[in-house]
Amino acid sequence: MAGRSRETPLVGGWLGMCALLACNVASLAYFIRSFLDDRRRRRTATRPVANAAGVHPPPADDDDDVAIQPPSSEQHYIAAVAPGAVLNLELGDPTMYEPFWRGVGPRATTVIPGSDTMSYFSDAGELCWFLEPEFERAVRRLHRVVGNAAVDDDGDGGGAYHFVVGNGATQLFQAAVYALSCDADEESKPVPVVSAAPYYSTNLQLSGHFRWAGDANAFTGDREYIELVCSPNNPDGAVREAALSSSSGTGKPIHDLVYYWPQYTAITVRAAHDIMLFTLSKITGHAGTRIGYATSIAWLWLHCFIALSDNQWLRLSDCRWALVRDRDVARKMVYFVDRSTIGVSKDSQLRATKILGVVSDAYELPRAAAAPPPPRLFDFARRCLAERWRALRAAVAASSGAFSLQEETSGYCNFAKQTVAACPAFAWLRCDKDGIEDCAAFLAGLNIVARGGEQFGGDARCVRVNMMDRDQVFDLLVRRIASLKIEQPDYLDAF
Amino acid sequence: MAGRSRETPLVGGWLGMCALLACNVASLAYFIRSFLDDRRRRRTATRPVANAAGVHPPPADDDDDVAIQPPSSEQHYIAAVAPGAVLNLELGDPTMYEPFWRGVGPRATTVIPGSDTMSYFSDAGELCWFLEPEFERAVRRLHRVVGNAAVDDDGDGGGAYHFVVGNGATQLFQAAVYALSCDADEESKPVPVVSAAPYYSTNLQLSGHFRWAGDANAFTGDREYIELVCSPNNPDGAVREAALSSSSGTGKPIHDLVYYWPQYTAITVRAAHDIMLFTLSKITGHAGTRIGYATSIAWLWLHCFIALSDNQWLRLSDCRWALVRDRDVARKMVYFVDRSTIGVSKDSQLRATKILGVVSDAYELPRAAAAPPPPRLFDFARRCLAERWRALRAAVAASSGAFSLQEETSGYCNFAKQTVAACPAFAWLRCDKDGIEDCAAFLAGLNIVARGGEQFGGDARCVRVNMMDRDQVFDLLVRRIASLKIEQPDYLDAF
Numbered sequence: 010m011a012g013r014s015r016e017t018p019l020v021g022g023w024l025g026m027c028a029l030l031a032c033n034v035a036s037l038a039y040f041i042r043s044f045l046d047d048r049r050r051r052r053t054a055t056r057p058v059a060n061a062a063g064v065h066p067p068p069a070d071d072d073d074d075v076a077i078q079p080p081s082s083e084q085h086y087i088a089a090v091a092p093g094a095v096l097n098l099e100l101g102d103p104t105m106y107e108p109f110w111r112g113v114g115p116r117a118t119t120v121i122p123g124s125d126t127m128s129y130f131s132d133a134g135e136l137c138w139f140l141e142p143e144f145e146r147a148v149r150r151l152h153r154v155v156g157n158a159a160v161d162d163d164g165d166g167g168g169a170y171h172f173v174v175g176n177g178a179t180q181l182f183q184a185a186v187y188a189l190s191c192d193a194d195e196e197s198k199p200v201p202v203v204s205a206a207p208y209y210s211t212n213l214q215l216s217g218h219f220r221w222a223g224d225a226n227a228f229t230g231d232r233e234y235i236e237l238v239c240s241p242n243n244p245d246g247a248v249r250e251a252a253l254s255s256s257s258g259t260g261k262p263i264h265d266l267v268y269y270w271p272q273y274t275a276i277t278v279r280a281a282h283d284i285m286l287f288t289l290s291k292i293t294g295h296a297g298t299r300i301g302y303a304t305s306i307a308w309l310w311l312h313c314f315i316a317l318s319d320n321q322w323l324r325l326s327d328c329r330w331a332l333v334r335d336r337d338v339a340r341k342m343v344y345f346v347d348r349s350t351i352g353v354s355k356d357s358q359l360r361a362t363k364i365l366g367v368v369s370d371a372y373e374l375p376r377a378a379a380a381p382p383p384p385r386l387f388d389f390a391r392r393c394l395a396e397r398w399r400a401l402r403a404a405v406a407a408s409s410g411a412f413s414l415q416e417e418t419s420g421y422c423n424f425a426k427q428t429v430a431a432c433p434a435f436a437w438l439r440c441d442k443d444g445i446e447d448c449a450a451f452l453a454g455l456n457i458v459a460r461g462g463e464q465f466g467g468d469a470r471c472v473r474v475n476m477m478d479r480d481q482v483f484d485l486l487v488r489r490i491a492s493l494k495i496e497q498p499d500y501l502d503a504f
Numbered sequence: 505m506a507g508r509s510r511e512t513p514l515v516g517g518w519l520g521m522c523a524l525l526a527c528n529v530a531s532l533a534y535f536i537r538s539f540l541d542d543r544r545r546r547r548t549a550t551r552p553v554a555n556a557a558g559v560h561p562p563p564a565d566d567d568d569d570v571a572i573q574p575p576s577s578e579q580h581y582i583a584a585v586a587p588g589a590v591l592n593l594e595l596g597d598p599t600m601y602e603p604f605w606r607g608v609g610p611r612a613t614t615v616i617p618g619s620d621t622m623s624y625f626s627d628a629g630e631l632c633w634f635l636e637p638e639f640e641r642a643v644r645r646l647h648r649v650v651g652n653a654a655v656d657d658d659g660d661g662g663g664a665y666h667f668v669v670g671n672g673a674t675q676l677f678q679a680a681v682y683a684l685s686c687d688a689d690e691e692s693k694p695v696p697v698v699s700a701a702p703y704y705s706t707n708l709q710l711s712g713h714f715r716w717a718g719d720a721n722a723f724t725g726d727r728e729y730i731e732l733v734c735s736p737n738n739p740d741g742a743v744r745e746a747a748l749s750s751s752s753g754t755g756k757p758i759h760d761l762v763y764y765w766p767q768y769t770a771i772t773v774r775a776a777h778d779i780m781l782f783t784l785s786k787i788t789g790h791a792g793t794r795i796g797y798a799t800s801i802a803w804l805w806l807h808c809f810i811a812l813s814d815n816q817w818l819r820l821s822d823c824r825w826a827l828v829r830d831r832d833v834a835r836k837m838v839y840f841v842d843r844s845t846i847g848v849s850k851d852s853q854l855r856a857t858k859i860l861g862v863v864s865d866a867y868e869l870p871r872a873a874a875a876p877p878p879p880r881l882f883d884f885a886r887r888c889l890a891e892r893w894r895a896l897r898a899a900v901a902a903s904s905g906a907f908s909l910q911e912e913t914s915g916y917c918n919f920a921k922q923t924v925a926a927c928p929a930f931a932w933l934r935c936d937k938d939g940i941e942d943c944a945a946f947l948a949g950l951n952i953v954a955r956g957g958e959q960f961g962g963d964a965r966c967v968r969v970n971m972m973d974r975d976q977v978f979d980l981l982v983r984r985i986a987s988l989k990i991e992q993p994d995y996l997d998a999f
Contacts, residue, residue: 102624110619117618121855123862124605124612126792129597129785176671176845183844290624297621297850349678350671354849355792360616367618 096482096489097458098475101243101434105477106294109389110364116383117367119360126355136336137343139352140174147365148172148302151292154369155387155424157269159281160304170304171339174353175346178267178288178301182237185284185303188341189235189261190218197233204236205252207437207467209243209265224466225252232259238282239265241274244465244473245415246433248274267291267301272390274431275420282306284338289361291434293368293386294477300353300361305338387424394432397476397483401436404491411442411493436474448472455489591977591984592953593970596738596929600972601789604884605859611878612862614855621850631831632838634847635669642860643667643797646787649864650882650919652764654776655799665799666834669848670841673762673783673796677732680779680798683836684730684756685713692728699731700747702932702962704738704760719961720747727754733777734760736769739960739968740910741928743769762786762796767885769926770915777801779833784856786929788863788881789972795848795856800833882919889927892971892978896931899986906937906988931969943967950984 110117131141152160160170175181190200201222208224222228225236240249243265251262264282268274268291283306290296346352371383398417405412415437419430438459440448449461449472462471474486605612626636647655655665670676685695696717703719717723720731735744738760746757759777763769763786778801785791841847866878893912900907910932914925933954935943944956944967957966969981 097628100624104623107619107622110617110622113618115617119614119616119618119851121614121616122605122610122612123608123614123859124602127602127605127790128599129595129791131792176849179843180845295622296624297626297847299845299847299849348674349844350675350794352792352794354671354794354852356614356851356855357849360851364618 093456094485095456095458096478096486098478098482098486099458099460099473101291101296101475101477103290103294103296103434103477104479105393105483106386106390107479109384109386110294112384113367117364119356119363121356121359126359129352131352131355131358136171136339137173139343139346139355140172141355141358141362143362144174144300144302144358144365145172147362147369148287150373151365151369154372155271155276156279157271157276157424158266158285158287158304159279160285170306171336173303173305173339173342173346174358175301175303175342176350176353177290177299178265178286180346180349181286181301181303181342182263182265184342184345185263185286185338186219186235187216187345188338189263189284190216190233191341193218193233200233200235201228201230202235202237203228203253204239205242205249207242207244207462207465207471208237209239209465228253234260236260236262237265238262239268241268241431241433243268244435244460244462244467245437246274246418246431246435247415248277248418248420248431268434271387271422271424271429272394272432273434275422275429276424277420277422289364293364294390295361295364298357298360298364300357303342305342391425391429391432394434394476395430398430398432400483400487401476401490404487405438407491408493411440412490413439413441432476434475434477436476437471438474439468439471441470446470457486457489588951589980590951590953591973591981593973593977593981594953594955594968596786596791596970596972598785598789598791598929598972599974600888600978601881601885602974604879604881605789607879608862612859614851614858616851616854621854624847626850626853631666631834632668634838634841634850635667636850636853636857639669639795639797639853639857639860640667642857642864643782645868646860646864649867650766650771651774652766652771652919653761653780653782653799654774655780665801666831668798668800668834668837668841669853670796670798670837671845671848672785672794673760673781675841675844676781676796676798676837677758677760679837679840680758680781680833681714681730682711682840683833684758684779685711685728686836688713688728695728695730696723696725697730697732698723698748699734700737700744702737702739702957702960702966703732704734704960723748729755731755731757732760733757734763736763736926736928738763739930739955739957739962740932741769741913741926741930742910743772743913743915743926763929766882766917766919766924767889767927768929770917770924771919772915772917784859788859789885790856790859793852793855793859795852798837800837886920886924886927889929889971890925893925893927895978895982896971896985899982900933902986903988906935907985908934908936927971929970929972931971932966933969934963934966936965941965952981952984 126141130138132138135142149160152158160172173181173184175184186202190198190202193200199216199218199220202219203222203225205226206224219235222230222234228234234253236251236253238249238251241247242249246268251260253260262282262284264280264285266280266282266285267288269276269280270292273291285304286301287303288301289298290300367383368386371385372387374383376382402414402417405414415433417430419428421427422429438448440451442451445451447461447469449459449469452459452472457474459472459474461469462473463469465471465473476483621636625633627633630637644655647653655667668676668679670679681697685693685697688695694711694713694715697714698717698720700721701719714730717725717729723729729748731746731748733744733746736742737744741763746755748755757777757779759775759780761775761777761780762783764771764775765787768786780799781796782798783796784793785795862878863881866880867882869878871877897909897912900909910928912925914923916922917924933943935946937946940946942956942964944954944964947954947967952969954967954969956964957968958964960966960968971978
């Protein structure tokens with residue numbers, strides 16, 4: 010026995026060593042490739058290069074499949090570099106705002122002592138127990154300054170609307186859909202979620218409560234449904250109202266107002282919808298902070314008051330629904346964020362508080378109080394976007410009819426106190442050249458990565474192009490679009 | 505026509521006004537109650553009072569239902585106050601660490617200029633494009649200092665393991681389960697996820713890819729499965745290995761090592777598992793920062809090397825599996841985090857980088873270099889927990905047999921260079937008094953909120969009690985436990 014027990018591991022050891030040797034030799038090529046890949050990416054994709062070149066990994070393809078599917082390959086994570094850099098304008102990265110915040114200087118610096126906000130909890134007594142009260146106050150203040158949404162009553166920090174903070178608007182949208190569907194009748198589940206095309210295809214995860222049902226205008230169901238109303242709309246910037254009437258009480262709207270700010274569109278009305286979504290990234294450009302927030306209507310009487318002031322007494326049916334829904338929606342959204350990420354980073358909320366405070370100060374504090382006057386965010390962003398739209402429209406006009414853009418619209422802005430043209434955060438670019446059925450593929454020939462229209466339930470001849478990337482990236486975009494007027498064999502190969 | 509069109513809105517207006525009036529009167533009581541509720545919570549639940557009293561909202565009940573369900577009521581969000589404060593020890597809020605970080609002072613302060621990290625992207629060229637490279641370096645450095653996990657090769661920041669950052673370990677666990685299940689054979693879906701009881705019941709959301717299947721020791725399936733191995737275990741602190749053998753290649757383990765740090769247990773081996781989860785909240789106490797990270801093994805040759813060094817050549821079968829899985833797991837986890845929250849707060853990663861750097865400095869920098877020497881986190885936390893365990897065991901011993909605790913274990917710690925007793929982050933408290941079947945309900949009679957054992961797939965006579973709350977809360981806990989030795993009619997009423 011002793012002899013065998015000594016032999017067995019010995020033989021096993023030799024077998025193991027041989028198998029290991031074969032195994033390692035077999036994987037050597039794989040290892041070398043991985044190693045070289047890593048080094049190549051490290052050389053070519055350091056942050057400054059990647060950012061300066063606007064090289065960004067696009068998210069995995071959006072599609073109507075509500076189940077999460079992995080990306081088909083990693084190649085879109087691999088950065089290209091100038092010259093002839095790949096301009097990745099598929100996402101809405103708002104790096105256009107960086108020069109503004111560099112200009113603001115130390116006033117916008119966030120300082121967090123090591124012992125601050127260590128607990129899971131911001132205010133244990135509140136419905137949204139992970140919401141920093143200072144952040145909520147900063148948000149209410151900014152909405153009072155801009156007048157784009159009714160999010161409080163008398164400004165005492167409590168009141169008319171419940172606040173829920175989330176890790177960006179994406180998580181909050183899912184939380185809202187969950188909140189509106191989890192208690193639906195079983196025969197109504199999964200509750201269809203619709204939005205008028207072209208729509209921003211949302212990242213709905215697999216759920217027994219709800220399902221993505223596509224274009225609201227093609228929706229014929231008579232049971233419960235949820236409509237995402239995005240205004241100004243992503244991707245085309247159109248100002249929208251719900252496509253489906255909810256007077257029957259079976260439709261529950263979620264208003265995505267992340268672009269309803271003065272740099273993008275005219276502030277024509279103080280929005281007062283049941284559920285409204287906003288995100289810091291589209292207000293101030295701080296996408297990396299991953300902060301979004303939602304408001305849900307709290308009190309029936311105020312809701313009815315708003316409805317009446319809009320001369321919409323038919324919405325009294327909504328009031329009864331609101332009476333039922335009320336705190337419950339906020340409570341369920343809080344529950345969703347709790348279960349998926351146990352709340353939201355306090356550090357991000359502290360930084361958002363500081364950033365939003367700087368924005369409000371520049372418009373609220375007497376100009377004389379500070380010399381030089383603090384830069385004003387919405388003015389900066391509107392100037393920047395207006396100039397970019399002029400340049401892009403000129404390039405498109407010069408592109409010998411290869412492209413067209415969404416119509417320019419304008420309206421009287423209660424914030425700017427003047428009529429202003431809309432400056433959407435995305436260009437909805439259409440390829441009109443004969444023979445081009447897939448605009449995204451055509452632009453890929455120009456090393457321009459844009460999201461194809463079919464991903465928005467729209468026309469593949471259209472693409473969504475980010476207007477908020479850095480100057481260098483946008484200038485290259487305009488030059489490449491304009492260059493089409495000159496016959497270039499390289500580009501014509503794509504025809 | 506004109507006349508009628510003038511009359512209709514007039515009549516409609518009166519009807520609307522009457523309906524509105526009735527509606528508002530009907531909701532007046534409701535409005536007043538909401539208003540008074542808000543005010544009451546604002547008065548009684550300001551953060552200092554709530555925290556000083558250890559009053560925290562527990563999460564909604566965990567159960568084996570993998571679909572998200574809303575909490576049954578809001579009352580657990582409402583704070584009580586001293587005297588006789590409700591001690592909410594249901595969560596693992598690590599506020600015990602606050603005095604340490606106050607002692608560290610300005611060295612631990614994070615400063616973030618307004619224009620920093622605004623992009624969605626940290627390093628566009630990397631697989632985990634939202635991972636701050638500085639954060640990854642700080643984590644690899646700390647693991648080298650402590651020696652609790654093999655997370656790099658030669659320390660060049662690339663190499664042996666892929667890193668994925670998430671919004672806390674909860675999101676990463678779901679990302680890992682998704683990554684291991686999304687490509688399973690259709691007949692294997694939903695892939696069962698198991699863990700040996702008592703287990704930390706995880707927040708698995710509804711999915712077609714996987715399902716929670718409870719106790720690993722009761723699992724009899726022969727198809728693919730995923731086993732969560734939590735060591736030291738939550739709730740009972742036991743050091744664990746996989747309960748099910750994965751030699752057949754059908755089992756895929758996820759190692760939750762969030763408590764595998766020197767203050768909680770002896771560091772006996774440098775863990776080198778395929779997927780390992782960690783979270784900042786259990787290392788340094790910064791739960792509010794919501795930062796967790798996962799490592800996934802990268803290269804076959806290294807994996808085999810580790811296996812061999814552990815004298816486990818039978819795991820060569822795992823190697824082949826690793827060869828297939830490899831980068832793919834990290835890529836799918838990144839994809840999951842992308843789709844659910846579009847990455848992770850950069851501000852949180854910057855703060856985590858600073859905090860972890862302070863911890864490593866205190867152990868790596870020459871002591872003479874700084875006067876006074878910087879405080880050492882693991883020493884502080886171990887002293888604090890050891891003292892608390894002594895006090896709690898004394899109180900339990902004095903409780904006239906009403907309670908008992910998990911056995912004290914010890915082992916030689918490679919980090920402390922001595923044999924140390926385990927100081928789990930949770931007490932697994934058992935009510936031994938005859939007639940008590942529900943320990944959580946019994947403790948509720950002492951105004952102590954703890955999570956009942958049945959929520960961990962265990963005995964309802966046991967509860968999990970947080971050992972990491974603030975001193976004032978823990979002292980009250982010990983006094984109330986010890987007070988049972990004195991016959992008090994109030995408490996006996998609970999029998």
